Amino acid sequence: MIIESLELLNFRNYERECFIFDENTNVLYGDNAQGKTNILEAAYMSGTTKSNVLEAIYFCSTSRSHRGSKDKKMIRFDMPEAHLRMNLLKGSIHHKVDIHLKRNKAKGIAVDGVPIKKTADLLGICNVVFFSPEDLEIIERGPDARRHFIDMELCQLDPMYLFHLTKYKQVLRQRNELLKQIGLNKDLLDTLDIWNSELVKYGNYVISARKSFIDKLNDYIQEIHKNLTGQRETITLRYEPSVREDEFATQIVMSEQKDLFTGTTNIGPHRDDLSFVSEGIDFREYGSRGQKRTAALSLKLTEIKIVEEKKGEKPILLLDDVLSELDRNRQNYLLEHIKGIQTIITCTGLEEFVKNGINIQKTFEIESGKVKR
16 A cells, blocks of 8 residues: 555645655655644545544544644635545555545545545555654653554554444543532432443443554564564563453442542543563663663554554555654664555655665655745
8 A cells, every 4th residue: 555645735834735655765854844744644634534533532533633733723824724635556446535624614534536424434544654753752651642552553453443432432521521410419320320331331342452452562562672672672561451341340330439529430441551561670660761762663663563464554654753863773673674665754854864875765855835846
């Protein structure tokens, strides 16, 4: 699968632009704040409808971008609407994804000219792995960032996960609202069992899928991390669920008094976490900055492997100014292991590529939302 071209009309700081990509390595370079990342964001939106998929998980939210922006914020200043078109080649079959963003109306999405109503109908058409400097901080950041990573991948790989996670988030909001209302009207307490049951039903699917996903990550990350550290370190990912599947129904009832007191749901997959452990050391607490970054890179390379295994094709890799954040050894390892994958890279200059003898098939110099020609 490759992105053949990307057309933008009034998207961010682009008035009108068309990018025709090579099937291998593409580099968009220029000074900061010129609009390079907007290209990756547009490709990512077309791949996952990232601007309107799930509420709490911005990569799957159809109202947010990779940066958490709302639709209207991605429309060029003073313009009523924006249009993105991405042309793909999957095997020998061409596909076209169109997205219309409007300031005062819901967005419109079409695949091969046919409008779609459900985000799940778009997921999987274009599988992408987005790698930004923020991803290198996943271990240092809070549990939200680690849950976000898990959910972002599972929503691309499993449409049923997207369905159950969406339902879980809806039920969670409704249950939390009910907990607050019960404080004012005790008669509503009898209705809490209904929401407990729904929360457990959808939550157990989320817990099970996350556990299986982490198990699959561990199948690959061990070898990748050892190679990346010169055989000096091993690493194991540990899923830390807030509650086990077989105990969720019981624990949610036992937690009712605490939930009523705090006005929020205190257990469930919205409280899960993921740990990175090496030789008994939890990198979240005791890992050095270098160890944390190496583990994050191992995680991203593992992500590529899993998408390829699950979908039977290599994903498209979007590297947002991340090479400058890696030392020479990590840069070389990353670039060596993405050969054969269409890669779109943003950076400020080409000096490092020339110095390291890195083969680039196509370059685009970006200045003020335009490609210099």
